[in-house]
Amino acid sequence: MAMTKRSIRILDPATGRGVRVCPGPSSTGACPLARPDGVVPCAGFLIAPAAADPEYWPLPIPIGYRHCDVIWNERARTGLHKAERAHEQWQAGLNREVQRVRKLAAGGDPRYRRMTDRNLEKTALWRWRLTGQAQALRRSEEKNERQAETYLAFVKYRRTSGTISGASTVRSA
Structure with missing residues (x-):
């Protein structure tokens, strides 16, 4: 997946004020501003793209961290949005089916005309x-949720196992 610039x-984690701006990861996911020892310049700070969704950002980066997690957080966010869209489409389809069954009942269809509203809704759901x-x-909703969870679990694993020993917390003021 190619990252756009x-x-x-x-x-700053204590004040929330901007300290620096980074162009984000390269197309390979590497940090273009990493120091010679591999530590990323945002280590110990919070990161957030401009116009960031507050549900997924800002993202704390541990002290001594050597990876750019922007790409993984964006993949998780994209997966969750796709799952939400699939759920909304599923619910819209159910609403259409409920309306269809109610219309048939109102029109005297012998299969539905004696059903209560609750039974009509159950029947529409079943159909x-x-x-x-x-x-x-x-299936799309479940797949995208699993992918998002996998991306987030990967970031969590990498943060706990890939940092300088004992330096896995965000620095305080």
């Missing part, structure tokens, strides 16, 4: 769940 703000579209949307 952007400005990543490096923020919708059996469609290929509903099943594909559910």
Whole structure:
């Protein structure tokens, strides 16, 4: 996945004020500003792209850290957004099916005309769940959630195992 050039703000963890700006990872995911010892310039600070989604940013970077996690956080965010879209589409499909079943009941369809509203909703849910579209949307939601969780778990693992020994916390003021 090619990263577009952007400005990543490096923020002081105590004040939240900008300390420096970074162009973000290279197309390979490497930090272009890493020191000769491999430590990234945002180590010990918070990072956030401009116009960052507050649910996923700012991201704390441990002292002595040697990796750029922007790409992994963005992949997790993208996966979660795709999962949310699939869920919304699934719910919209169910709503359409409920409306269709209610319309048939109101029109006197013998299969539905004596059902209560609750039974109509249950029937619509049952019918919708059996469609290929509903099943594909559910699989898409689950797949994207798993991918997002995997990316986040990878970052967490790398942070706990890939830092300078004993230096895995964000520095305080």
